[in-house]
Amino acid sequence: MAASPRRVGAETSKTRDVLIDSVERLMSEEGYASVTYRAVAAKAGVTPSLVQYYFPTLDDIFLATIRRRTDRNVTRLTEALEEHPDDPLRVLWQYSWAEATGALITEFMALGNHRKSIRAEIAEVTEKVRRVQLDALERRFAKGVHLPEGELSPGALLLLITGIPKFLNLEEGIGVKTAHGEVVEAFERYLGAAEPRRNIRKRKPPSRSPRR
Amino acid sequence: MAASPRRVGAETSKTRDVLIDSVERLMSEEGYASVTYRAVAAKAGVTPSLVQYYFPTLDDIFLATIRRRTDRNVTRLTEALEEHPDDPLRVLWQYSWAEATGALITEFMALGNHRKSIRAEIAEVTEKVRRVQLDALERRFAKGVHLPEGELSPGALLLLITGIPKFLNLEEGIGVKTAHGEVVEAFERYLGAAEPRRNIRKRKPPSRSPRR
DNA sequence: GTCTATACGGCGATAGAC
DNA sequence: GTCTATCGCCGTATAGAC
Numbered sequence: 001m002a003a004s005p006r007r008v009g010a011e012t013s014k015t016r017d018v019l020i021d022s023v024e025r026l027m028s029e030e031g032y033a034s035v036t037y038r039a040v041a042a043k044a045g046v047t048p049s050l051v052q053y054y055f056p057t058l059d060d061i062f063l064a065t066i067r068r069r070t071d072r073n074v075t076r077l078t079e080a081l082e083e084h085p086d087d088p089l090r091v092l093w094q095y096s097w098a099e100a101t102g103a104l105i106t107e108f109m110a111l112g113n114h115r116k117s118i119r120a121e122i123a124e125v126t127e128k129v130r131r132v133q134l135d136a137l138e139r140r141f142a143k144g145v146h147l148p149e150g151e152l153s154p155g156a157l158l159l160l161i162t163g164i165p166k167f168l169n170l171e172e173g174i175g176v177k178t179a180h181g182e183v184v185e186a187f188e189r190y191l192g193a194a195e196p197r198r199n200i201r202k203r204k205p206p207s208r209s210p211r212r
Numbered sequence: 213m214a215a216s217p218r219r220v221g222a223e224t225s226k227t228r229d230v231l232i233d234s235v236e237r238l239m240s241e242e243g244y245a246s247v248t249y250r251a252v253a254a255k256a257g258v259t260p261s262l263v264q265y266y267f268p269t270l271d272d273i274f275l276a277t278i279r280r281r282t283d284r285n286v287t288r289l290t291e292a293l294e295e296h297p298d299d300p301l302r303v304l305w306q307y308s309w310a311e312a313t314g315a316l317i318t319e320f321m322a323l324g325n326h327r328k329s330i331r332a333e334i335a336e337v338t339e340k341v342r343r344v345q346l347d348a349l350e351r352r353f354a355k356g357v358h359l360p361e362g363e364l365s366p367g368a369l370l371l372l373i374t375g376i377p378k379f380l381n382l383e384e385g386i387g388v389k390t391a392h393g394e395v396v397e398a399f400e401r402y403l404g405a406a407e408p409r410r411n412i413r414k415r416k417p418p419s420r421s422p423r424r
Numbered sequence: 425g426t427c428t429a430t431a432c433g434g435c436g437a438t439a440g441a442c
Numbered sequence: 443g444t445c446t447a448t449c450g451c452c453g454t455a456t457a458g459a460c
Contacts, residue, residue, distance in 0.1 A: 050428075249437095
């Protein structure tokens with residue numbers, strides 16, 4: 001491979017981690033379009049050149065941010081599933097609400113829609129997480145999920161459990177919330193019937209960051 | 213109101229309509245970030261200044277595009293509901309797939325996440341459409357939707373019917389499609405049970421525009 | 425390994441000429 | 443109704459200081 005004269009900051013740098021903090025706050029508060037070298041630098045109190053030293057392109061900034069975030073998510077999911085091996089439905093429901101809270105995930109999906117590298121990264125981690133989740137579900141409901149009202153394949157139920165919080169969050173992001181409560185109630189009724197255990201859920205807070 | 217010195221092209225202009233065509237194609241093919249005065253102008257074969265004459269700011273471009281699109285959607289939805297007054301579930305299911313096809317709706321949702329004017333416009337039309345849809349559903353299932361397997365409020369069912377296609381489309385946009393078929397099958401089974409009529413659905417094509 | 429200064433072309437937006 | 447000139451901000455490549 002060709003020689004690369006360009007120098008890049010170490011991934012273990014404490015400065016680098018602080019910069020990613022600033023990126024997450026910027027994305028949540030103002031959207032990914034506001035993530036500029038100058039804005040990140042101002043937020044972190046450094047020069048734009050230093051941001052560029054750690055992240056040569058904007059893609060590198062977004063990629064590093066999404067990787068740190070998804071690594072933490074996977075850790076949290078794995079631990080929660082190990083801690084409650086008999087309640088995968090409620091664990092996944094609670095996890096998905098937490099994962100979708102705020103505008104961050106929506107911003108990343110939007111980014112993925114027109115940035116090739118971001119799209120590949122999100123697709124990979126999404127499929128990976130879905131595999132972990134499906135394994136947990138199939139260990140618990142080997143022959144399909146027996147809801148009192150009918151039958152649903154583990155894959156279909158998983159997609160609903162994890163997708164509904166994300167979709168409702170997406171709509172809330174633009175201020176739409178009609179009938180949201182009805183869907184949540186209906187789904188939690190189903191969950192309670194399929195997995196009649198004590199409540200371990202801890203629902204998301206209602207607030208979001210102000211927009212520009 | 214104060215005097216506005218800025219001059220703007222007429223809304224009835226044929227040129228304006230051609231420009232909106234170019235905007236839709238640009239957004240679908242490359243994402244909203246590629247919608248620039250220069251890019252739209254090049255696509256339509258005019259000068260960037262002319263684009264700016266019709267749309268003083270980028271917000272005006274996006275607003276005009278979303279309005280033309282949603283006007284057409286509302287017309288199509290109303291006609292379909294009138295044409296099949298006894299099959300609102302299948303009409304809404306089919307409509308929602310068509311509405312969500314391609315990357316356009318995702319791009320607009322993303323835009324709404326950090327553009328105040330876009331967010332307001334999307335929220336308004338979404339609530340308006342949902343009202344029309346809910347009315348149709350309640351006319352047909354006045355006392356709730358009696359699925360063979362249980363009960364679901366009209367609002368909850370509506371949100372699922374219209375939300376699932378959008379969410380699955382969102383995931384397909386970044387290349388994720390695990391278990392999508394299972395959800396579609398399960399839902400169409402429910403629909404068939406709640407509204408046992410002939411098939412009027414016509415599912416979306418599988419292709420999307422290439423990304424950069 | 426960490427950090428900075430500078431320069432380039434493309435961008436949205438405005439004011440105003442034809 | 444159409445088009446130009448100009449301004450300030452953007453990503454980012456480069457060259458180099460500590």
